[in-house]
Amino acid sequence: MKFVINVLSSSNAPATRRALRFAQAVLAAGHEIVRVFFYQDGVLTASNNLVVAQDQQDIAKQWQAFITENKLDAVVCIAAALRRGVLDQAEAQRYQREAVNLADGYQLSGLGQLHDALQQADRCISFGGE
Amino acid sequence: MAKSVLLISRQAPWAGIGAAEALDIALAAGAFDLPLSILFMDDGVLQLLDQQQPQALEQKDLSANLQALPMFGIEQLYVAQHCLTVRGLADNPLALTAERVDDQRIQQLIRQHDYVMTL
Numbered sequence: 001m002k003f004v005i006n007v008l009s010s011s012n013a014p015a016t017r018r019a020l021r022f023a024q025a026v027l028a029a030g031h032e033i034v035r036v037f038f039y040q041d042g043v044l045t046a047s048n049n050l051v052v053a054q055d056q057q058d059i060a061k062q063w064q065a066f067i068t069e070n071k072l073d074a075v076v077c078i079a080a081a082l083r084r085g086v087l088d089q090a091e092a093q094r095y096q097r098e099a100v101n102l103a104d105g106y107q108l109s110g111l112g113q114l115h116d117a118l119q120q121a122d123r124c125i126s127f128g129g130e
Numbered sequence: 131m132a133k134s135v136l137l138i139s140r141q142a143p144w145a146g147i148g149a150a151e152a153l154d155i156a157l158a159a160g161a162f163d164l165p166l167s168i169l170f171m172d173d174g175v176l177q178l179l180d181q182q183q184p185q186a187l188e189q190k191d192l193s194a195n196l197q198a199l200p201m202f203g204i205e206q207l208y209v210a211q212h213c214l215t216v217r218g219l220a221d222n223p224l225a226l227t228a229e230r231v232d233d234q235r236i237q238q239l240i241r242q243h244d245y246v247m248t249l
Contacts, residue, residue, distance in 0.1 A: 006247065008249065039151065039155075040147075040148065040151055040249070079154070080151060083147070110158070111154060111155055111158035112158055112161070112162055114155065114158070115135075115158060115159055115162050115164050116162075118133055118135065118164075118244075118245055119132060119133055119164070124245045124247065126247055126248065126249075128248070128249065
């Protein structure tokens, strides 16, 4: 079965940890992930500027490793990312900001990418709230 | 045939960017000519109230985005009647034409659509 995973909460929310564990289970069970889409506070997971205390799980880092290892299509909504300060090289240049903090493995794009993924998939599971 | 989305919008209009971001999902579907319905539930029903004054909160008017929905081809709009009722708004006029639905009809809507997305 083909899944879209929709991440709506920040990496500090338990929902984002559950999203990762669910996504790992999807692949482990032999299913396919068409796209992971990061929207609302979910875009913060794609920042490589997060610093997590040593005695806590770094869920953003785990997400990035999972995406990279499995070569997943990970799209971060560009409008939601800009207003939360997650920028890639092109956007930092466009808006004359010093920090480029979109982690490797992610790409900024529009909400059309969410709808495009839905059209290809069988299931979309959203993780938001706490 | 294109797969359909039921977007359940639960955020109050002036409680942050949430309601506007939910609406953007709908407008994007409209821009790509994809079938999407919106169900306003919980505090989301407050988005539909007439004559809001966002200027008092130094906010941008969300109702302009809502009014744009039909122009984007998003015309299936529903509002949970019990959510209006518990907020004392049972008979209030709405700023947008939305079908008032009971719990049974909500179950039906959830079954009818390929995807349900709650924001």
